[in-house]
Amino acid sequence: DVKVTQSSRYLVKRTGEKVFLECVQDMDHENMFWYRQDPGLGLRLIYFSYDVKMKEKGDIPEGYSVSREKKERFSLILESASTNQTSMYLCASSPLRDTQYFGPGTRLTVL
Amino acid sequence: LAKTTQPISMDSYEGQEVNITCSHNNIATNDYITWYQQFPSQGPRFIIQGYKTKVTNEVASLFIPADRKSSTLSLPRVSLSDTAVYYCLVGDIAGTYKYIFGTGTRLKVLA
Numbered sequence: 001d002v003k004v005t006q007s008s009r010y011l012v013k014r015t016g017e018k019v020f021l022e023c024v025q026d027m028d029h030e031n032m033f034w035y036r037q038d039p040g041l042g043l044r045l046i047y048f049s050y051d052v053k054m055k056e057k058g059d060i061p062e063g064y065s066v067s068r069e070k071k072e073r074f075s076l077i078l079e080s081a082s083t084n085q086t087s088m089y090l091c092a093s094s095p096l097r098d099t100q101y102f103g104p105g106t107r108l109t110v111l
Numbered sequence: 112l113a114k115t116t117q118p119i120s121m122d123s124y125e126g127q128e129v130n131i132t133c134s135h136n137n138i139a140t141n142d143y144i145t146w147y148q149q150f151p152s153q154g155p156r157f158i159i160q161g162y163k164t165k166v167t168n169e170v171a172s173l174f175i176p177a178d179r180k181s182s183t184l185s186l187p188r189v190s191l192s193d194t195a196v197y198y199c200l201v202g203d204i205a206g207t208y209k210y211i212f213g214t215g216t217r218l219k220v221l222a
Contacts, residue, residue, distance in 0.1 A: 004154075035212070042198070043155070043212035090154050099145055100210065102154030 003027070004103035006091050012109045019078040021106050023091030029101075031094045032074035034058075034066060036087040037105075043090065049074055081110045115199045120217040129186045131216050133199030136180050142201040144175060144182045149196045149215070158197075159184070186218075194220045 007022035023032065033048040035058075045058030047066040055066050063085060067075045074093075078085055086109050092100040117133040135144070143162050147155035159166060161173040161182070172185040186193060196215040 040214065042214040045210070045212075088152075092154070099157045099160055101157065105152065105154050107152070 004091060004093050004101050006089075006103040006106050008106050009104060010107050010109075012111065013078075013081050014111050015082060017078075017081050017110075019081045019108065019110075021076040021078075021089055021091075021108070023074045023076070023093075023103055024072055025074075025093035025101070026072065027093065027095070027101075028071065029093040029095050030071075031096070031100075032068065033092040033094075033100060034064075034074065034076045035090045035092065036060070036085075037090055038087050046076065081108075083110050086110045114211060115201060115213050117197075117199050117213060117216045119214065120219070122219045122221060123189055124221050125190055126188050129189050129193075129218060129220075131184045131186075131197055131199075131218070132181060133184070134181045135199070135201045138179050138201050139203065141203045142179075144173065144179075145200045145202065145210070146171070146173065146184045147198045147200065149198065155198060155212075189218075189220045191220050191222060194218060 004025045013019050031050050034046045035043040037043045044060050046064050047058050049055045049068040052071050065077045089106045091103040094100040115133050115135045123129045145160040146158045148158050149155040159171050159173045161175050163175050166173045174183045196217050198215040200210045202210045
């Protein structure tokens with residue numbers, strides 16, 4: 001089975017802190033994605049990566065950056081967390097031309 | 112990227128067949144149609160994917176008419192555990208397979 005793991009299920013941070021969310025997949029997938037999910041808005045794509053050190057902006061990249069130094073690992077970085085970044089963050093991975101597999105999600109609260 | 116439209120919510124009773132229709136008028140030639148299921152506080156889980164006509168697996172069937180401007184997810188004999196949000200997505204197969212998630216259909220199965 002494909003396994004996508006995220007570093008934390010729940011996280012509480014303070015405004016202005018730098019936050020790292022980490023995602024690891026064990027299936028040698030080329031593509032990796034970060035989404036956030038908010039009530040009434042569905043899932044929105046923040047960034048995705050189609051290869052090591054490659055990244056592309058999704059629909060809502062503002063306030064976020066990403067890093068992919070190794071194929072299996074994709075990190076989402078909040079340089080200076082704000083309260084409007086309180087959300088559920090979902091990581092996904094996929095092979096080329098195939099479906100996306102999601103991790104369990106990280107519920108981030110910024111106080 | 113093709114946008115999808117699906118009902119916001121549906122109710123059904125245990126043992127009934129449930130059909131959820133999704134419209135995607137601007138679907139492109141290379142787009143596949145994919146359905147995901149999501150339970151509260153979990154990441155979306157892949158259910159079924161198709162390109163045209165009919166696809167069936169152990170969980171569901173997917174019906175796609177010849178013009179591909181809509182698709183119908185069919186869940187046979189639903190149970191209470193099928194209560195979830197169901198997302199219809201279309202995505203290209205050009206490599207990155209970037210999806211647009213809508214707000215999904217909230218299915219509630221009643222006893």
